[in-house]
Amino acid sequence: MTPKQQAYETLARTMIKNFEKRNIEAFYCSTKEDAVKLALDIMKDGGTVGMGGSATVRETGLVDAIKETPSLHFIDRDVAKTPEEKKSIYLQTMASDYFLMSSNAVTIDGELVNIDGNANRLACLLHGPEHVLVLAGMNKVVDDVDSGIQRIGTHAAPPNAARLGTRTPCAVIGHCSDCHSPDCMCCQIVITRHSRHKGRIKVILIGEELGF
Numbered sequence: 001m002t003p004k005q006q007a008y009e010t011l012a013r014t015m016i017k018n019f020e021k022r023n024i025e026a027f028y029c030s031t032k033e034d035a036v037k038l039a040l041d042i043m044k045d046g047g048t049v050g051m052g053g054s055a056t057v058r059e060t061g062l063v064d065a066i067k068e069t070p071s072l073h074f075i076d077r078d079v080a081k082t083p084e085e086k087k088s089i090y091l092q093t094m095a096s097d098y099f100l101m102s103s104n105a106v107t108i109d110g111e112l113v114n115i116d117g118n119a120n121r122l123a124c125l126l127h128g129p130e131h132v133l134v135l136a137g138m139n140k141v142v143d144d145v146d147s148g149i150q151r152i153g154t155h156a157a158p159p160n161a162a163r164l165g166t167r168t169p170c171a172v173i174g175h176c177s178d179c180h181s182p183d184c185m186c187c188q189i190v191i192t193r194h195s196r197h198k199g200r201i202k203v204i205l206i207g208e209e210l211g212f
C-alpha cells in the first residue's frame, strides 16, 4: 500500500464515523473494482436503478455491471429521443429503487455538497428513490462546506461545462464567476447534512481519483 492509499484509508475511517452521526451509512473501497462489487452487493435484492449524469459512476464501470445483472433494471436516460420520453424516464427515475450519483464535494465531517442546473439529480437525492448510492473518489474530499463550494467553482464546474458544452463563464475563463447565465449549472447548491431515514443514503468512498 502506498503512503497516499494509507492516508486515504485513515481519512475514510474518520469520515465513516462522521457520516454515521448523520444517519448516512458510509464505506471505503480502495479501488473502483471493489466499489462496483460492494454496490452490486448493496443492490443484491434487485430492482430498478436510475442515475444522474455522473462521470464518476461511469468511470467505475458500475453502469455496465448493472446492465449485465439480470435482477437489476437500469433506467437509461440516454435512450430518450423525445421530450415525452425524457419526462417518462425522469418520472421512472424518481420512483427507482436505487439512485446512483456522485457528489461534487464531500466534507471530512460527512456533508455532501452538490450543485445542479435543472435540479433533477438533486431532486432524487432529496426525495423519491428508495435508496441513494453516492460513489465518490477521495479527490472529492474537502475540509468543510465553504471549501466544497470553492472546489466546485474551480475544479468541478469547468470540466463539467466542457463535458456538457454549456456556455457559462466557467467554460470560458476556467473558474466560477457566480454567473446568472441561461446555462448556469449552479441554480441549486444543496448541502446534505443529515438523512432522516437511516440508511437511505449510502456513500462509497473510493481511494482513487474519479470524476471532477
Ligand code: SF4
Pocket (backbone or CB within 6 Å): 152, 153, 157, 158, 168, 169, 170, 171, 175, 176, 177, 178, 179, 180, 181, 183, 184, 185, 186
Ligand atoms: S455559477 Fe456559473 S460560472 Fe460559477 S461554476 Fe456555476 S455555472 Fe460556472
